[in-house]
Amino acid sequence: MVEPILRLENIKTYYILRKGLFGKLIVKAVDGVSLEFRPGEIIAIVGESGCGKTTLGRTSLKLVEPVAGKIIFEGQDITHYKGDLKWFRKKAQIVFQDPFQALNPYHSIYDILSEPLIIFGEKDKSVIEDKIVKALKEVKMTPPEEFLTKYPHMLSGGQRQRIVIARALLLDPIYLVADEPVSMIDASSRAEILTLFRSIQKKREMSIMYITHDIATTKYFSDWIAVMYAGKIIEYGPTREVLKNPLHPYTKALIAAVPDPDPENRFKMRPVVPGEPPNPINPPPGCRFHPRCPRRFDPCDKEEPPLKEVEKNHYVACFLFK
Amino acid sequence: MSSGNILEVKDLYLYYKTFKGIVQAVDGISFKIPKGTAMGLVGESGCGKSSTANAIMRLLPGNTYRYEGSIKLDGMELMDLTDDEFRSRIRWSEIAMIFQGAMNSLNPVLKVGFQVAEPLIVHLGMPKEEALERARDMFEKVGLAPAFLDRYPHELSGGMRQRVVIAMAMVMNPKLLILDEPTSALDVSIQAQIMNLLKQLKKEYNLSMIFITHDIALASDISDYLAVMYAGQIVEYGPIEEVLLNPQHPYSQKLLASIPRLRVDKEPEFLPGAPPGLINPPKGCRFANRCPSRMDICDKEDPEIIWLNKDHFVKCHLYKGG
Numbered sequence: 001m002v003e004p005i006l007r008l009e010n011i012k013t014y015y016i017l018r019k020g021l022f023g024k025l026i027v028k029a030v031d032g033v034s035l036e037f038r039p040g041e042i043i044a045i046v047g048e049s050g051c052g053k054t055t056l057g058r059t060s061l062k063l064v065e066p067v068a069g070k071i072i073f074e075g076q077d078i079t080h081y082k083g084d085l086k087w088f089r090k091k092a093q094i095v096f097q098d099p100f101q102a103l104n105p106y107h108s109i110y111d112i113l114s115e116p117l118i119i120f121g122e123k124d125k126s127v128i129e130d131k132i133v134k135a136l137k138e139v140k141m142t143p144p145e146e147f148l149t150k151y152p153h154m155l156s157g158g159q160r161q162r163i164v165i166a167r168a169l170l171l172d173p174i175y176l177v178a179d180e181p182v183s184m185i186d187a188s189s190r191a192e193i194l195t196l197f198r199s200i201q202k203k204r205e206m207s208i209m210y211i212t213h214d215i216a217t218t219k220y221f222s223d224w225i226a227v228m229y230a231g232k233i234i235e236y237g238p239t240r241e242v243l244k245n246p247l248h249p250y251t252k253a254l255i256a257a258v259p260d261p262d263p264e265n266r267f268k269m270r271p272v273v274p275g276e277p278p279n280p281i282n283p284p285p286g287c288r289f290h291p292r293c294p295r296r297f298d299p300c301d302k303e304e305p306p307l308k309e310v311e312k313n314h315y316v317a318c319f320l321f322k
Numbered sequence: 323m324s325s326g327n328i329l330e331v332k333d334l335y336l337y338y339k340t341f342k343g344i345v346q347a348v349d350g351i352s353f354k355i356p357k358g359t360a361m362g363l364v365g366e367s368g369c370g371k372s373s374t375a376n377a378i379m380r381l382l383p384g385n386t387y388r389y390e391g392s393i394k395l396d397g398m399e400l401m402d403l404t405d406d407e408f409r410s411r412i413r414w415s416e417i418a419m420i421f422q423g424a425m426n427s428l429n430p431v432l433k434v435g436f437q438v439a440e441p442l443i444v445h446l447g448m449p450k451e452e453a454l455e456r457a458r459d460m461f462e463k464v465g466l467a468p469a470f471l472d473r474y475p476h477e478l479s480g481g482m483r484q485r486v487v488i489a490m491a492m493v494m495n496p497k498l499l500i501l502d503e504p505t506s507a508l509d510v511s512i513q514a515q516i517m518n519l520l521k522q523l524k525k526e527y528n529l530s531m532i533f534i535t536h537d538i539a540l541a542s543d544i545s546d547y548l549a550v551m552y553a554g555q556i557v558e559y560g561p562i563e564e565v566l567l568n569p570q571h572p573y574s575q576k577l578l579a580s581i582p583r584l585r586v587d588k589e590p591e592f593l594p595g596a597p598p599g600l601i602n603p604p605k606g607c608r609f610a611n612r613c614p615s616r617m618d619i620c621d622k623e624d625p626e627i628i629w630l631n632k633d634h635f636v637k638c639h640l641y642k643g644g
Contacts, residue, residue, distance in 0.1 A: 048509035156596040157367070186366040187536055188580045191590035213509060216582040220589065243584065257514040258584050259539040263563040266360075266544050269521065270514040276479050277509075 004036040005207045011069035013059045027280050029055040031231035037207040044210045044222035052231040053211045057177040093173040097180040099160035103152040110148040135166040158189035179211045194221045227251045230288040237314035247316040250289045328530040329355040334391030336377040343601040347373035349554035360531035362541030365551035371534045375500045418496040422503040425483035428475040434486045435471025460489040481512040500532045517543050550574045553597045553608040560634030570636045573609045
């Protein structure tokens with residue numbers, strides 16, 4: 001077995017909200033998540049807004065401190081590491097959702113791409129330029145010289161996101177969080193960006209946490225899927241297997257809710273789960289999905305189902321699978 | 323007199339004047355919507371979908387440079403009406419619209435029940451009690467308990483607020499409802515609930531709709547007709563069965579092929595390049611620079627609309643004389 005680049009062990013990340021003068025509320029954004037990121041693999045974290053997927057990504061990059069659990073990066077426990085994290089920042093990068101906000105409008109593409117290199121101590125101008133040109137070629141922005149003097153507003157959404165990706169790749173990270181990297185991009189460019197991203201990732205043997213609400217894209221852009229609901233992983237397994245054979249009632253509903261382009265759709269109602277995801281301040285007791293679950297039975301509202309391996313590499317947290 | 327079409331749009335133009343030049347946002351589009359049917363208007367961001375809706379609602383910004391063409395609602399030419407007549411007789415009472423992100427634009431200091439009743443009070447001079455009674459009925463239709471009438475927007479979830487917005491648009495019993503990305507801010511499971519509600523309302527009220535979205539699969543969930551828009555023009559229009567299953571315009575074909583499919587084993591294709599700017603667009607076909615079937619004539623002449631049958635047209639030189 002290959003050593004994982006990053007291991008998350010039972011991560012819990014809570015936010016504290018003040019309420020009134022003395023009261024406080026605890027938002028359990030991530031509540032006990034364990035994952036292993038191996039080289040060359042993409043894990044897709046899917047779930048609806050508020051399920052904790054973005055917080056999980058941020059926690060894995062030490063942008064938020066977890067209240068419990070361990071973050072082990074290249075074998076080193078960095079959960080509460082207080083020293084200089086520059087070495088870690090270099091190896092672990094992020095691609096943000098919105099390419100319209102992630103780039104400084106007053107900086108040229110050259111400025112944007114040279115900044116991380118300068119911060120990490122590169123002084124030689126020709127080295128910087130070489131690296132930038134290489135990075136632009138890698139994300140298929142050719143000829144690179146043409147883009148160096150441009151500003152973000154002169155680029156399309158897809159081109160901007162390529163710049164964001166190129167910037168994240170400049171420091172040769174081995175782990176990368178991609179938080180909804182194509183949700184703001186037009187449909188016709190999405191597949192192109194994801195395919196490009198995938199080939200770069202494979203070539204570099206990078207590990208990616210792909211955070212998304214769009215299950216259809218996980219099929220092409222991930223090796224594993226972790227489905228999150230109210231701060232917990234409720235199903236985990238190889239992407240194709242989970243998509244083809246979802247076990248948890250929530251995963252089933254989530255997949256059933258994705259429409260295919262089909263003229264027959266309009267004649268039938270879509271299968272839906274009633275209700276909405278629970279409030280993470282006060283999640284229901286037992287299985288967090290039980291109030292909406294079509295198949296709930298006796299233990300569901302009392303005990304929390306553990307995540308168990310029910311088929312090879314396919315884990316589910318549901319009492320239906322004992 | 324009335325031809326069975328609730329809306330007939332012919333050669334509609336909407337240009338804006340900016341300091342950089344004239345933006346040809348809507349450039350001579352034509353389509354028709356038979357009574358009780360929905361037309362999906364799909365295309366990439368910036369292709370003029372929302373401008374088309376604004377042109378029909380006559381919500382024109384101060385920098386409007388050209389606004390002309392024919393818009394017939396149930397046989398009546400709307401372009402002949404003065405602004406006052408349009409406001410008092412058409413907008414909201416005959417044609418209502420759900421704006422993109424409307425659920426986040428509810429007035430935070432007014433109870434949602436009153437906000438739904440307000441158009442009745444303002445447009446029809448209905449006494450407040452009666453209007454609130456009607457709002458209560460409308461709440462029931464959109465699946466909200468009467469208790470929610472007295473709530474404020476911040477007390478409701480996204481899905482509930484979207485239901486309030488739908489109630490608000492429906493309370494005047496309009497003939498045509500324009501929906502601009504009504505579910506783009508919602509999670510898939512909530513999106514499925516809202517789509518089911520819209521289907522139900524469409525059937526119950528024999529409602530006609532324009533459904534604007536960048537997501538073709540979503541459009542196919544409710545539309546009977548599909549109009550594909552590219553760079554300010556409708557390049558293909560027809561019954562959804564024909565356009566989805568047998569698209570004729572190269573852009574429609576490429577757009578459909580780029581959708582990641584969850585249930586079909588097919589890699590999404592890409593459409594390289596980006597749409598032209600709408601200031602000084604190319605004089606020939608606007609899709610020519612990205613088109614796989616480009617011919618000499620495509621760079622020189624803007625293609626005419628060619629009717630393939632009485633309900634299906636395509637704006638492409640490939641079909642000329644054929």
